Structure formats: structure tokens, C-alpha cells
Amino acid sequence: MLEAREVQAQRAGIQVLWDVSLKVNEAEIVALVGPNGAGKSTILQVVSGLIRPTGGRVLFQGRSLSAVRASRIVARGLCHVPEGRGLFPQMTVRENLEMGCYLGPARTRRDESFRMVYEYFPRLGQRAAQRAGTLSGGEQQMLAIGRGIMSRPKLLILDEPSWGLAPLLARAIFDVIRRINAAGVAILLVEQNVHMALELAHRAYVLENGRIAGHGAGAELLADDHIKEAYLGQAPASPPAGSER
Ligand SMILES: Nc1ncnc2c1ncn2[C@@H]1O[C@H](COP(=O)(O)OP(=O)(O)OP(=O)(O)O)[C@@H](O)[C@H]1O
Numbered sequence: 001m002l003e004a005r006e007v008q009a010q011r012a013g014i015q016v017l018w019d020v021s022l023k024v025n026e027a028e029i030v031a032l033v034g035p036n037g038a039g040k041s042t043i044l045q046v047v048s049g050l051i052r053p054t055g056g057r058v059l060f061q062g063r064s065l066s067a068v069r070a071s072r073i074v075a076r077g078l079c080h081v082p083e084g085r086g087l088f089p090q091m092t093v094r095e096n097l098e099m100g101c102y103l104g105p106a107r108t109r110r111d112e113s114f115r116m117v118y119e120y121f122p123r124l125g126q127r128a129a130q131r132a133g134t135l136s137g138g139e140q141q142m143l144a145i146g147r148g149i150m151s152r153p154k155l156l157i158l159d160e161p162s163w164g165l166a167p168l169l170a171r172a173i174f175d176v177i178r179r180i181n182a183a184g185v186a187i188l189l190v191e192q193n194v195h196m197a198l199e200l201a202h203r204a205y206v207l208e209n210g211r212i213a214g215h216g217a218g219a220e221l222l223a224d225d226h227i228k229e230a231y232l233g234q235a236p237a238s239p240p241a242g243s244e245r
């Protein structure tokens with residue numbers, strides 16, 4: 001459904017991505033993990049049309065996105081929930097959600113989408129009239145994801161959905177991501193919590209210094225020595241005691 005082919009990209013005139021290729025299939029959860037500054041947010045911005053690549057291309061449902069405005073990309077079914085959430089703090093929860101269904105066919109499904117979001121996040125329903133800026137960090141993250149759902153995406157891109165959240169709340173958000181996916185929405189997510197991300201994802205990519213340094217099934221990467229050492233704070237597995245004579 002989404003394919004990035006040998007993407008090159010710059011930030012402020014400096015190249016930060018080299019030959020990044022990745023794929024997200026229909027109804028799949030794909031995680032992207034890697035250290036700070038690796039270029040994870042940058043590749044998400046390239047695939048959602050917010051930054052133009054200096055080389056390579058991005059195909060969404062078989063069509064190139066290079067000449068398409070970001071707002072048109074949303075109408076085609078790709079929605080990006082950015083790092084830092086990008087909410088309108090002076091507007092209410094309900095008004096923020098409404099902003100999510102402005103574009104394209106999502107508009108006609110507004111009422112159904114509201115019901116869906118309040119079902120995933122009952123807390124947002126209780127706080128519909130509260131200003132977004134006064135919500136807790138976890139509630140703001142729910143609202144950002146909820147606003148994404150209002151656009152009725154086929155692919156939902158999430159940049160650090162558990163950032164700053166206590167473990168229990170992070171887990172709750174991940175459970176909802178799983179349910180959104182079970183309803184048929186493909187997910188591409190960047191996540192600092194590598195363990196949780198690899199448990200959730202069907203497949204994952206490792207991005208280091210602007211290049212893809214590995215990929216595989218989530219479970220496969222969880223068992224990988226480099227991943228264990230670099231991202232999970234575990235020493236590589238040693239042979240069981242007594243296995244040598
Ligand atoms: N707006 C910007 N202007 C200039 N350089 C930028 C900008 N945004 C990012 N960069 C640089 O691009 C590189 C990749 O940044 P990016 O935000 O994609 O990394 P990341 O993997 O998402 O990191 P983090 O885990 O800290 O969010 C970094 O070296 C960063 O300093």
C-alpha cells in the first residue's frame with residue numbers, strides 16, 4: 001500500500017536520509033525504530049508529503065506522491081499524527097476532532113467517526129467540551145490519534161505515540177492502535193519503546209544514521225542480538241549453563 005524507494009532527503013541543506021526503502025502492506029503494522037536523530041521523523045514526513053525527497057520516490061496505493069499536496073494526500077487516505085501532537089490548544093476536544101474530518105469523503109462520515117473515536121477513547125467523550133490545552137499529556141495523545149481517525153485513513157502514521165506517557169497509559173494507547181489496525185487500518189509507527197513496538201508490529205525496520213540497518217518480523221528483531229544490545233539493554237544470549245562439557 002505504501003512504498004518508499006531509495007529515498008534521499010535533506011534537512012537545512014544537509015543530507016539526513018540515504019537510500020531509505022520501506023514498505024507497508026495492506027492492514028499491516030510496521031514499526032520504525034532507531035536512535036535519536038536517525039531520521040525517523042524525517043522519513044515519516046517524506047512519506048506523508050510534508051518534505052520533498054531529493055531523490056527516490058514514494059508510492060501510495062501504486063501512485064506517486066511526489067507532485068501531490070499534503071492536504072490531497074490526507075484525502076487519499078494517508079494520515080500523519082506528528083511528534084508533539086500538533087493540537088489546537090484553545091479549541092475544544094470536539095472542535096479538534098472536527099478538524100480531522102474536513103477533507104474529502106471523511107466529511108460525510110463525521111457522526112459515525114465521532115462515535116468510533118469516543119468508543120476507542122471514552123475519556124475524550126467525557127471531555128468533549130474541554131479545551132485541548134488543558135488536557136493531560138495522555139489525553140492529548142488520545143486526541144491527536146482520535147483526530148487522525150476522523151480522517152478515516154487507510155494508513156495511519158504515528159510518530160512516537162507513547163512519548164512522555166507512563167507505562168500503563170502507553171500500553172492503553174498501544175491496545176487502541178491494535179484495535180484500529182484490527183478494523184483494517186494499516187499503521188506505520190515510530191516508537192522509542194522498542195520492546196513494545198516490536199511486540200505490536202508485524203514487521204519493523206531499524207534506521208541508523210539515515211540508513212536502513214535492518215528489517216524483519218517484529219518477533220525476529222526482538223530476538224536479534226544487535227537489537228537486544230543496542231535497544232533493549234540486554235546482553236546477547238549466552239549458551240545455557242552446563243551446555244558444554
Ligand atoms: N527542522 C529541521 N531543521 C534542520 N535540521 C533538522 C530539522 N529536523 C530534523 N533535523 C535534523 O535531521 C536529522 C534527523 O532528524 P529526525 O527528527 O528525523 O530524527 P529522529 O530519528 O526522528 O529523532 P528523534 O528520535 O530524536 O525524534 C537530525 O540530525 C536533526 O538534527
Ligand SMILES: [Mg+2]
Binds near residue numbers: 040041083
Ligand atoms: Mg523524531
